[in-house]
Amino acid sequence: MRTVIIGSGLAGLAAAYRLAEKGEVIIIEKEPEPGGMASSYSIGSPHLGSYHIEKYYHHIFAGDKEIITLTEELGLGARLEWIRGTTGYYFNGKVYPMNTPSEILRALPLLDVVRLAWLVLKAKAIKDRTPYDNIAAKKWIIDTAGESVYRNFFEPLLQSKFGDNKELVSAAWLLGRVQIRSNRGAKGERLGYMRGGFHALVEAMADSIRQRGGKIISGTVSKIDIIDGAARGVVVNGEHIPCDRVISTAAPHMLEKIVDTGLPGYDMDIRYQGTACALFGLIDRIMDDTYWLNIKADVPFGAVIEHTNFIPQPDYGEHLVYVTSYFQSPDSVLWRAGDEEVIEMYQKGMEKLFPGFRRKVKWWRLRRDMDTAPVYEVGYGKKVLPYETNIKGLYLAGMFSEANYPERSMNGSIMAGFKCADAIIKAEESR
Ligand SMILES: Cc1cc2nc3c(=O)[nH]c(=O)nc-3n(C[C@H](O)[C@H](O)[C@H](O)COP(=O)(O)OP(=O)(O)OC[C@H]3O[C@@H](n4cnc5c(N)ncnc54)[C@H](O)[C@@H]3O)c2cc1C
Incomplete structure (x- = not known):
């Protein structure tokens, strides 16, 4: 056969x-x-x-049982490490750490934090997500926690993940996401990574x-x-x-x-969406501690991921930073433009957020694919x-x-x- x-x-x-x-x-x-x-x-x-x-x-999450078991079966279990993956949110010209309840309190109005906590509790209590497949995430967030929590917290996240499709995304997707990501404790979330890649x-x-x-x-x-x-x-x-x-x-x-x-x-x-993801090799770090930075600013990317703030820099002998954006159609400039052009757009944006970025760049790679994630509409x-x-x-x-x-x-x-x-x-x- x-x-x-x-x-x-x-x-x-x-x-x-x-x-x-x-x-x-x-x-x-x-x-x-x-x-x-x-x-x-x-x-x-x-x-x-x-x-x-x-x-x-x-990276992987603690609940990713199949990949963890398979890794052990293949004799690679010792390479899988659980490391604090620090997250932040860039808005109003500043990086706000968003790892612990107290950091979230510093970044958002108190009432939003209370409403956000209520939304997380409610999301975690929902066992059957099926009925939420017919409801838009935006509507469910606003109905549950109000307009301000949507605008201040979820809209930038949805924008960076789904761009122009953000209002199409279902509440079932959001609930699944909240259930995976809210397992973080007082010191922040631990993420799994295989040392050596x-x-x-x-x-x-x-x-x-x-x-x-x-x-x-x-x-x-x-x-x-x-x-x-x-x-x-x-x-x-x-x-x-x-x-x-x-x-x-x-x-x-x-x-x-x-x-x-x-x-x-x-x-x-x-419907699928594409990704344009640049990887920069740098002579120096760009952020103090943040691994994952979601961005609300006028730049052509939605997230900056400083890999060497997650996995120690000596593993690579240089600093590594991803700059990335999803795009929604083959007409997007992120798909149509040449590699150099995309890198130039990204570097310009990075200069706005992190002045001096260009001087740190040793090399870059760019990976683009059209079908990188279904849109969970x-x-x-x-x-x-x-x-x-x-x-x-x-x-x-x-x-x-x-x-x-x-x-x-x-x-x-x-x-x-x-x-x-x-x-x-x-x-x-x-x-
Ligand atoms: C930007 C980004 C970040 C991600 N981050 C994470 C993360 O942190 N954690 C996590 O768990 N997952 C993450 N993922 C998701 C994860 O990488 C994918 O879900 C998973 O790797 C998909 O595997 P797959 O085999 O289903 O699909 P694919 O990896 O897409 O494999 C399909 C393969 O089929 C080949 N193919 C297609 N058509 C043909 C053809 N006609 N002939 C021959 N070959 C063909 C393609 O070249 C491809 O190699 C991320 C994905 C992206 C894009």
Whole structure:
């Protein structure tokens, strides 16, 4: 039995990891290296030779059970560390730390803090988020805690995460997010990171798949062959690869284009947003202690993430800062402009917030992708795609799966890959 998996992101790798002993597995990846959104740069360093750093900033949460268990299974458990991830909020020309209740009290009016605390308590008490899929987050926040809490606290967060789509986002997404993020205690939240980078996890998964006979090959799948109602092969760079089943981890609107018959019965029109994320190597730090800074200012990015205020600078021999923005359409200047132009826009913005920034820059990298996160808009819950489709032999796992709702994550994609593989194993066993 041969399984072809489209995509070597964490969903594809997780599915292959679980299926490698059950038959032949071939992963096909259009990018030069595995990992998808969780892939890394290899940066040359005079002190260290080279090191790996994620193209997009990544950390995990204490509740991310699948990735923690998998890390241990692969012998990488000792590298996973739980570190205080300090957050801040830039507004009115100043960085406000936002880690502890007392810091939040300093940044927001007292009445807003009381209302915010009430909203968090209410959100944490909600067990079934389903009914909130039909309500806009904005409406729920204003109804629960008032206009001022929305404007002062949530609107900038929603703006930095969803841009012009912020008013479309559902309360179910917000509740899921509050439930994950409100677990912070008096000293602030601890976040998980793999020392040396999540690259080690991607590599260990890929190695384990290869050692058990699986293949990861380079190419773009341009077509899934449906013969007599069943997925029977794929076309890669013009070559037909026959198989018994296909797992797609590609964004639904991309998948729809490559399935012969379309996918009747499913809503493939899931809106995604893109990301333009710059990584700067610096000679010096830009903030005292803040790791994650959300921004309310007239600059073309929504967050600045000083990675070396999270993971110690000696791991890299230099300071590392991400400057990032989501964008909502291919017409965005962040997608259309050349790399240098985007970097120039970002550096100009950084100069406004942190005068002298340019002088600290040693090098930069820019990563941009169109399909980096589904927009969890009102009604999204009904669009979540199943692991097993109504086309025989066609399976799905990825950011659009139930395991990634209401927030996509590395953990969610690993869980989606595992669940998809389990569905295949179950279907085989019942034949
Ligand atoms: C800016 C940013 C920050 C993030 N931060 C965090 C974080 O802090 N913590 C966290 O847990 N998660 C974070 N995530 C989310 C996490 O990275 C993703 O949810 C997860 O990696 C997605 O894995 P996936 O396999 O589902 O999808 P992807 O990683 O998108 O993998 C899909 C793969 O399929 C390939 N592909 C698509 N079409 C084809 C084709 N036709 N032929 C061949 N190959 C194809 C793609 O190249 C890609 O490699 C972040 C993501 C981004 C973008």
